Each structure stands twice: as structure tokens, then as C-alpha cells.
Amino acid sequence: MKTRVPDAESLLAALIEQMRPAVPADTGMIGIHTGGVWVAQRLHRALGLTAPLGTIDVAFYRDDYGSRGLSPKVRPSDIPFDVTDRDIVLVDDVLYTGRTIRAAINELFDYGRPGRVRLAALVDRGGRQLPIAPQFVGSTLEVADGELVVLSRAEDGRLSLSVQARVGAGA
Amino acid sequence: MLAANPQLSAHGELRHLLTIEGLPRETILQILDTATSFVSVTERDVKKVPLLRGKSVFNLFFEPSTRTRTTFEIAAKRLSADVINLNVGASSQSKGETLLDTVANLSAMHADMFVVRHAQSGAAHLIARHVAPNIHVINAGDGRHAHPTQALLDMFTIRHYKSEFSGLRVAIIGDVLHSRVARSQIHALTTLGVPEVRVIGPRTLLPSEVSRLGVHVFHDMRQGLKDVDVVMMLRLQTERMSGALLPSAQEFFKNYGLNADKLAVARPDAIVMHPGPMNRGVEIDSTVADGGQSVILPQVTFGIAVRMAVMSIVAGNP
Numbered sequence: 001m002k003t004r005v006p007d008a009e010s011l012l013a014a015l016i017e018q019m020r021p022a023v024p025a026d027t028g029m030i031g032i033h034t035g036g037v038w039v040a041q042r043l044h045r046a047l048g049l050t051a052p053l054g055t056i057d058v059a060f061y062r063d064d065y066g067s068r069g070l071s072p073k074v075r076p077s078d079i080p081f082d083v084t085d086r087d088i089v090l091v092d093d094v095l096y097t098g099r100t101i102r103a104a105i106n107e108l109f110d111y112g113r114p115g116r117v118r119l120a121a122l123v124d125r126g127g128r129q130l131p132i133a134p135q136f137v138g139s140t141l142e143v144a145d146g147e148l149v150v151l152s153r154a155e156d157g158r159l160s161l162s163v164q165a166r167v168g169a170g171a
Numbered sequence: 172m173l174a175a176n177p178q179l180s181a182h183g184e185l186r187h188l189l190t191i192e193g194l195p196r197e198t199i200l201q202i203l204d205t206a207t208s209f210v211s212v213t214e215r216d217v218k219k220v221p222l223l224r225g226k227s228v229f230n231l232f233f234e235p236s237t238r239t240r241t242t243f244e245i246a247a248k249r250l251s252a253d254v255i256n257l258n259v260g261a262s263s264q265s266k267g268e269t270l271l272d273t274v275a276n277l278s279a280m281h282a283d284m285f286v287v288r289h290a291q292s293g294a295a296h297l298i299a300r301h302v303a304p305n306i307h308v309i310n311a312g313d314g315r316h317a318h319p320t321q322a323l324l325d326m327f328t329i330r331h332y333k334s335e336f337s338g339l340r341v342a343i344i345g346d347v348l349h350s351r352v353a354r355s356q357i358h359a360l361t362t363l364g365v366p367e368v369r370v371i372g373p374r375t376l377l378p379s380e381v382s383r384l385g386v387h388v389f390h391d392m393r394q395g396l397k398d399v400d401v402v403m404m405l406r407l408q409t410e411r412m413s414g415a416l417l418p419s420a421q422e423f424f425k426n427y428g429l430n431a432d433k434l435a436v437a438r439p440d441a442i443v444m445h446p447g448p449m450n451r452g453v454e455i456d457s458t459v460a461d462g463g464q465s466v467i468l469p470q471v472t473f474g475i476a477v478r479m480a481v482m483s484i485v486a487g488n489p
Contacts, residue, residue, distance in 0.1 A: 057208065059208070060208070060212065060220035060221070060483075061220065065222055065487055068487070069484070069487025069488050070205065070222070070483050070484050070487040072201050073204070075208060076207055076211040077208070077211055077212075078211060106221070107220075110216065110219070110220075111216060112216055
């Protein structure tokens with residue numbers, strides 16, 4: 001199957017326009033490592049949010065630790081604002097099974113009790129395995145099960161998407 | 172020719188932590204990086220993560236310990252494991268049960284991990300060779316051989332204050348002969364690329380083979396401490412000494428005890444470390460132990476995050 005890959009910068013612009021009227025300046029934004037952080041950095045700047053950007057690495061909350069072990073590259077999570085009672089937007093690059101988002105929500109609640117949590121994703125490729133739905137999406141994309149949608153960032157900061165065959169397909 | 176490293180799986184993943192010797196540099200750095208992420212966990216409101224939920228960690232201490240056993244216990248609890256502390260010297264062993272029988276019985280109670288402290292060198296290796304493949308072993312100090320998590324937390328502390336290992340001058344001082352900590356530290360420092368590792372102590376307390384480990388040997392404190400960035404003190408292990416290795420503790424302090432005067436020879440931004448428990452007035456003076464260059468208490472705090480990293484990495488590698 002040949003998939004037409006959308007332009008990440010156009011999706012980002014569409015996402016910003018969607019979010020602008022719905023995301024007040026005092027919203028706490030948290031990007032999920034690694035691609036989600038890149039998207040969140042751009043959204044955070046474009047929306048002029050006042051609280052510093054948070055980042056989450058969900059490695060300590062993943063549900064496949066028992067079968068795959070700990071990720072060899074865990075980055076520290078950093079949420080530099082009080083989450084209790086705050087309006088939060090989680091940001092990921094590609095939304096797929098929903099398992100990463102489940103892990104991120106669990107981790108978030110170990111920082112406090114947020115007032116509301118919403119989800120923004122640059123791309124929704126479907127295939128959900130959990131009851132998780134995004135509030136803001138740049139675009140939906142149909143790709144085969146054996147394929148991965150990968151976000152890359154160039155040295156000048158530009159984002160781009162590609163569709164790649166999954167290594168060890170079927171996982 | 173070295174035998175295959177028993178702590179690594181066929182894929183080179185860390186299954187047990189038994190010794191720093193032979194551990195790849197990447198593995199040590201992975202542990203330090205993972206520990207950095209656990210430091211941020213320990214600064215949160217809820218200081219636990221669910222990685223070892225439902226797992227049982229047995230703290231198997233055949234030798235007394237306060238700091239190491241407690242920080243392993245805290246680390247396991249912060250990973251959501253159940254922790255069972257056994258002070259074995261006081262029970263089964265005194266009734267004649269062998270080490271492997273003790274371990275077999277605890278394995279029958281569905282242990283997932285053993286943290287082992289033993290007076291006999293090689294005890295943790297022996298256990299690791301005999302447990303089922305899904306059980307992990309961490310050496311918390313075996314005889315004079317190794318104390319890998321202490322060395323790792325020391326490396327974490329050095330990196331925290333000095334950022335880089337390349338370009339550092341590090342001195343290890345005191346009773347190297349009886350010290351499993353010193354052996355593990357030397358292996359860790361050289362593996363991480365510290366260009367100059369020195370050991371300082373009296374001839375009677377430096378093992379004859381120490382210079383073969385790639386370190387510079389000094390018998391004079393002022394020469395050895397000149398311009399060092401990191402001062403790692405060792406405890407004088409009088410309980411392991413037989414015969415007259417030392418004239419007296421006072422004599423030792425005079426020559427090898429760290430006081431402000433001797434520390435002044437090191438770089439002005441040098442940090443002072445000690446694995447504990449400290450003998451004040453024997454190997455270290457209180458003015459230094461409690462002074463501005465001492466990072467002895469941060470070492471203890473970092474020990475929790477480093478032990479969380481080691482436990483979560485080995486438990487994830489079947």
C-alpha cells in the first residue's frame with residue numbers, strides 16, 4: 001500500500017488554528033518524548049502559553065515493561081508547574097494504540113490532580129486499543145498495521161513525517 | 172581468556188549486577204542516565220513508579236548494613252515492589268543451612284530478586300549461577316571483592332558535580348586492601364575514561380597488585396592529593412584486619428586522615444566523598460566531613476535513584 005504522507009508543517013498550522021480559540025494562555029502543556037515534545041514546543045510558542053512547557057517520558061509507566069524491559073534511553077520527566085486543578089493539554093506526535101497516552105495520564109496523576117486533561121496529536125493513525133480520544137488533531141492518516149508513522153526534526157527545526165516499515169513487523 | 176560475563180544475557184543485557192569489572196561503558200552510562208530520571212521521580216509528590224508492582228525483592232544480608240540495606244529497601248518500594256528484609260546471619264545460617272539452600276527456600280516463596288550482602292567474596296555470583304532464569308541478583312557487597320552499586324552511586328555523584336569524567340584527577344585514599352568499594356570504584360573510573368586515578372595509603376594497606384589496575388600509587392597524602400578534582404575516602408576496616416597492619420588509629424589519622432590542611436593541596440573546587448560509615452578522627456576530620464566540599468550526604472540520596480535504576484534495568488531483562 002502506497003500512503004501519501006502529509007506535510008507536517010501544514011498539519012501543525014492546522015492544529016494551532018484549532019487550538020487557539022479553545023486553549024487559554026494559562027493552560028499547562030506537556031509534550032510526550034520525543035516527537036510529542038517537538039510538537040509541543042511549537043504549539044506552546046504559537047499559542048503564547050504562560051506556564052513553562054512540561055515534558056514526560058513514559059518509560060516508567062509503560063505496560064510492556066514486563067515483556068520488553070526498560071527503555072535504554074529514559075529522559076527525565078519535567079513538569080515545571082503545579083498540575084493540581086490546572087487545565088492540561090497532553091501533546092503527542094502520532095496517536096495510535098493509546099497505550100502511551102494511558103501511561104502519560106498515569107504519570108501525570110503522580111504529580112497531582114489536574115482539573116481537566118485534553119489531548120492534542122499531530123497525526124491520528126487510528127488503531128486504538130484503549131478508550132482514548134484526542135480533542136485536537138492535525139490530520140487522520142490511514143496506514144497499514146506493519147507500518148510506522150515517524151516524525152523527524154531537521155536542524156533548522158522543521159518537522160516532517162514519513163511512513164516506514166516496522167522493524168520486526170507484527171509487534 | 173575470561174569466562175562469559177555471568178551478569179550479561181546472550182544479547183549483552185544486564186540480568187544481574189555482580190561486579191563493575193567487565194561491565195561495558197554503555198551499560199554503566201545507561202544506569203547513570205536512568206538514575207537521573209529517577210532523581211526527578213524522587214522530587215515529586217508521589218515518589219513511586221509502578222515498574223516492579225507485584226514483584227518481591229528479598230534483601231538478603233549476611234553482614235550487617237544500615238545505609239545500603241535501607242537505600243535498597245527504599246529503592247525497591249519506590250519501584251512498587253514488595254520488600255522482605257532478611258538478617259540471615261541470625262537465623263538459618265547459624266542452624267547450619269547452606270547459602271544455596273537458603274536461596275532455594277526463598278525462591279520457593281516466589282522471590283523475583285535477591286539483593287545480597289555477604290562476607291564471602293563470590294557469594295552473589297554463586298547465587299546468580301544457581302537461581303532460575305527469571306530471578307535477578309544484585310550484589311550489595313561481597314567480601315573484599317566488589318560493591319558495584321556503591322561505585323555506581325559514586326560515579327553518579329562525580330558526574331553530578333563535575334559533569335565530565337574526561338580530564339578528571341581522582342584520588343582514592345586509605346584502606347584499599349580490605350575495600351570492595353575501592354576495587355569497584357577503580358574499575359568504574361577507568362571504564363568511564365577518567366585519565367588519572369590515584370590510590371593513596373600505607374604500603375600495608377595497598378594490595379601489591381593495585382598498580383596493575385592502571386592507577387598511580389602514592390604513600391604520601393600531600394603528593395597524592397596535589398591538584399585532584401575528587402577525593403574519595405575509604406573507611407578503615409579494623410574488623411577485617413588480622414595482625415599488625417597499623418601502628419594505631421591515631422598514627423593513621425596523622426598520616427592519612429583527611430583534614431583541612433591536607434585537603435588544601437587538592438584543587439579548590441575538589442569534592443570530598445566517603446562511602447560510610449565514617450570513622451571521624453580516624454580517616455576523616457569533622458571539619459572536612461561537615462565542610463563545604465563534602466558531598467557525603469548527597470551520595471546517600473543519589474544511592475536511592477541509582478539502586479532504582481539498577482533494579483529496574485535488571486528486572487526488565489529476562
